[in-house]
Amino acid sequence: MDWITSPAAWSQFALLAVAYVAARMLAGRMQPAIRRVLAPEAGAVGLVARVRRAGLLVLPLLLPLLAYALTAAGESVTRATFGSGEVIAFGKRVFLFLAARTLVREVLPDGFLKLLGRFVLIPVAALYTLGVLDDITAWLDETVIALGNIRFSALALIRGLIAGALLFWLGAWSNRQSTGYIKAREELRPATRELAIKAAEVAIFGAAFLLLMSIMGIDLTAVAVLGGALGVGIGLGLQQIAANFVSGIILLLEGQTTVGDYVELDGGEKGTIVKMTARACVLETFDGKWIVVPNEHFITTRVTNYSDQGSANRYEALFSVSYETDINRVPEIIEAAVAALPFVLKSPDGPDCELKGFGESSVDFSVEYWVAGIDDGKNKYGSPVLFAIWNALKAAEIEMPYPHRVVELRTAANA
Known part of the structure; x- marks a missing residue:
């Protein structure tokens, strides 16, 4: 009772109350002004607009952080005046806990970060508020876990799990951002974009892995030994996978x-x-x-x-006419008919009808033509060309022959 009624005690309680009231008043005045400054124009896009929207999201933290800052200033005053400040120090930690709780509940989006805040940040903040975080950390550091010849503390394991989850989440987020940025670079060839995406992915997750090893206190020379053993395993047992991987890199580099x-x-x-x-x-x-x-x-x-769909490719259509045909007329008729088709190009060369040879029952021709694309089944160029050839020959009354055979029948009397 003597301590509670002492100036050192009631001054700390008073400073806590004053700090909280002042923080509420300051937050109430500052939030509208901050909103006016940070609020982007409707429909605004870009990095600046995203940063300003992110700033608006953290406004709920303004009250507990102001209370924390004012309480910290009050603590320095009480310790300088009375030589003690345990009450106000506890209040300061409470305001910090409230800031962590607000961050998790109102600021962090649903997903991994909210889960990490709920099960890691808030419990750690609660232990810090109660003043037992240092004792629990020291106890975990002294608790040793042995896995064969590998020994590490429970604190290192917990720190590694938390850091690993956070690092690889950041790696996945960074990989998505870099992939989107690289794919938007239309001036790069598709093969170059794919190679850059894979290189960025390897660099991001490789750096995350090495940083995690450093955080956990694992000697990186062990990683070098593991990498050497892995290389031997790839060379001996995973030759086909390694060959395909190297071939994929060559394909991306060459761009053919x-x-x-x-x-x-x-x-x-x-x-x-x-x-x-x-x-x-x-x-x-x-x-x-x-x-x-x-x-x-x-x-x-x-x-x-055959390159992409926009390239020019040459195709050939074969046909035959009878031996009774004036074959000198055929090239002009067929070239005109094929050239009239809308998909047949005049450059690099127009339709070219050529005499291919003399068959048993027909005179054989072919017509070569260029199109902007490929005849891959979805884009069918051959069928319209053959229809055009058929219709042109029929209009010119030119016969397309079929095989002729002479059959000799021998009867018993003739034999």
């Missing part, structure tokens, strides 16, 4: 095949490349099927690349 190209492999697989991964390329056929082709096949076998 990339996403969007229509390719045909020696094995008969053909389709449009829709995805390139570290292990394989995914081809989409014209009928919607996906074919997963290991990257090594693109390096060790012959690949026909």
